Amino acid sequence: MRIYHSLGAGGVATRRELLADGMSRYAITRAERDGELVRIDRCRYALPGAIPQVVTAAAADATLTCVSALDVHGIWTVPDAQLHLRRGGYSARRRELPAGAILCSSPAGGTRRPLDDVVSALLAAIRHHPEEHAVMAMDCILYRRLLTRAELAAQLAPVGLKGQALLSRADARTESALESLARQRLRAAGFRPRPQFKLAGVGRFDFLLGDRLLIEADGREFHGTAESFESDRRRDRAAAALGYAVVRLTWRQVMSSWPAVVADLRAATRRRRPAA
Structure with a gap:
């Protein structure tokens, strides 16, 4: 072919x-x-x-953008059933949008191609989605070394100071979408999580809260096999032997039960705080 x-x-x-x-x-x-x-x-x-989403966008005389394009490029996003499309002034025709599609815009304008590049899609996501979603995408871009922090900063010029402020919250050490959301929400709740904490003789944990509380963000892509399940419990046991407690957070808990998670973590850190 x-x-x-x-x-x-x-x-x-x-x-x-x-x-x-x-x-x-x-x-x-x-x-x-x-x-x-x-x-x-x-x-x-x-x-x-x-890619079916790109074909659908082209058939609608539009460009796949925002979180839909980020997902196609393999950038972390929060699942969204809607198809995010952009239309420019280049088309005199206005075909009917496919079912479940919405129109977005990018501060950078974009091209006529049926799929936005990563940066154009990110700029649209900054405009249309919660800040933590945009920071999560930046975490992924930095973690996968698609752009350096300086290169990404330069590309964020169309969104001005907001883009730079969001970038200041991004962390290239983040290894998953769930870890990104957990880190951001922990900080917003007043915690000071230490990312990628290495416990000698045991291994690395996603976060350390306070002196003795370890947090693991258990995304299925990394913890869904029988081997990883056994390994996780072995590490938890070894950490407990050293006086640490391990809390494992799931996607559903972070997204749907966060106030309860925060209350439990605050109680746990208070109990484990050393006496004066």
């Missing part, structure tokens, strides 16, 4: 882009006939394995 360089943005390209890529009109027709390209509309084509 031919390599279609112009179909990098989620596997979708216009006829003009394919022609600029060196294909002839006959080659495009033949590729469609042979099943190598799928026609979306009169001027757009997709690879058979193209």
